[in-house]
Amino acid sequence: MRLRLIMLGMALCASAATAAPREQPARWVGAWGYAVSPNPPGQLPPTPIALTAGPLVPLAAPPAASPPPAPIPKLDNPGGLPVDGSSAELANATIRQIVRVSAAGNAIRLRLSNESGVEPLSLGAVHVGLAEPDGSVQPGSDHVVTFGGHNGVMIPAGAPLLSDPIALPVKALDRLAISLHVPDRLIVRGARSLFHYVAGEAGDSTGAAQLPNARLARAPGLVTGVEVAATQPTNVIVTLGDSITEGSQSTANAFRGWPDRLAERLAARPGKTRWAVVNAGIGGNRLLRYGSGPNALARFDRDVLSVPGVKVLILLEGINDIGRGYTTKGSVEPATAEALQAAQRQIIERAHEHGIRVIGATLTPYKGATYWAEPGEAVRQALNGWIRTSGAYDGVIDFAPVVADKSDPLTFDRAYNDTDHLHPNDAGYRAMGDAIDLNMVTGE
Incomplete structure (x- = not known):
């Protein structure tokens, strides 16, 4: 019996030695980033800032003593879309964030952030594809982004989250269009806002090549990093x-x-x-x-x-x-x-x-x-x-x-x-x- 066990062990070792080598994990490197700015420790966040899925609703008029709002900065807007420079609040909306990667890879993954949030952040769906100059997605490049194999995800308050790898090859300086559906009310507190494409219709438009009735509006940067599997x-x-x-x-x-x-x-x-x-x-x-x-x-x-x-x-x-x-x-x-x-x-x-x-x-x-x-x-x-x-x-x-x-x-x-x-x-x-x-x- 002892001899049989030894021979069996030797056979298993030989089988393992001749099996196909285990696939090496991808070497991920940072290719784009955006730093969020959470609230000071021990301080409550300020009042939420506002945007609906339809027409943008400005905040209440500030007191007369308040300084005038900052002018809208110079903005790359080749499609001539409507622009709203006020900070805004999102509800059941689709926003599209444009980023530019600085390295080539045969796959990417996204780093999303709720580090400025005080409540969990739900995302109904996320898509990514190569971006056209007008913010639309290049035909054939759209990919569904998953998280542990699921299309939707909940990000805990104060936390970041990495997506699953996405089989989207990229070159250095490629622009990506990342579309996120926020099914609930997105409370924006203490976070700086960027200009994003925002769908003018409620619901999930993440899979659309061109967002319906889109406009450019300030909204939080939910994607804070893109990593590539470097080639x-x-x-x-x-x-x-x-x-x-x-x-x-x-x-x-x-x-x-x-x-x-x-x-x-x-x-x-x-x-x-x-x-x-x-x-x-x-x-x-x-x-x-x-x-x-x-x-x-x-x-x-x-x-x-x-x-x-x-x-x-x-x-x-x-x-x-x-x-x-x-x-x-x-x-x-x-x-x-x-x-x-x-x-x-x-x-x-x-x-x-x-x-x-x-x-x-x-x-x-x-x-x-x-x-x-x-x-x-x-x-x-x-x-x-x-x-x-x-x-x-x-x-x-x-x-x-x-x-x-x-x-x-x-x-x-x-x-x-x-x-x-x-x-x-x-x-x-x-x-x-x-x-x-x-x-x-x-x-x-």
Whole structure:
């Protein structure tokens, strides 16, 4: 009997050795990203913001003392659709989010987020396909997105969720149309809004090539990441920062921020190893305090370390600490150069622990912005000098002189800023993206 058991065991081992090798799991890498901004810890979210599945219903008129609403930003709208710039609330509606991936792959998966929600978020159906310029889906590219094999899903409050793999091959710089049906009321609290295509008819239109009676409207970014199963070795660069990294004041839905330009240049660059770019900018973000999202130190693990394939971090952060700390009315929440340097050193050390190279970027000019003040300018100059000369970083991108007025380096060149003396326009972002030394950033 003992001999028979030994022979049986040997036969099983031989059978296992000759069986087909187990399929290796896909190597997922981040190819697009959007950082959400949950409410400060311990604080209740503000009143929900509003949009129905049919005509958009504006919020109640603000008090007379309130400032006028911000103007609708420049918007890529080749179809000439109606546009509503007010924040909105969704109910039994289909929204379509347009993203652009920065790496090629033979499959994708989506990262959805309810991290700003205080209640579970139900999605009745999700579809994804290659996007046409007008926001419609290219024929033959539509795919149903599943979650554990199911078409619908409930995302717990405060949580993200990964989809099942989707057999949709993509190339670098392909645009995707991701359509989501929200069967219930979507309560939008504390989340920044993007411009999405919104169906003008109630119900599930996720499978439609062209959304019925569509309009462009502000709505929350429910998809916060796209990962690809890379077809060749691919590394990822994460850009961590505030509105200047997010791309504020660039043409919305046109992908014209400086991280977008960096992705375009890397996609056109030959090489065995490819590089993707994931944007983790949040408008109003700070290094040391809460400001339109957790401070950079608090969100570092979620927005940088959790991105699969990340090898390089570009950090452009601190102007909001300075601007809000030293206003024309005096010091409110002072942020010294030493404190900002210490925060950046923390990010460098934490990234190095995970084998991530860190590139520091100098803060761009802001004289003329509403929160500019001489004491704050002195801090910016000191921080920029430290970034350039300390040796703390693995490399430096000196953005400041790229967009500065040559006759007054404390201000933006008018060709690169035509609004608020703080945020670049499309030309300014392009100049920033073109100024990056690709070999220095990639370490090649």
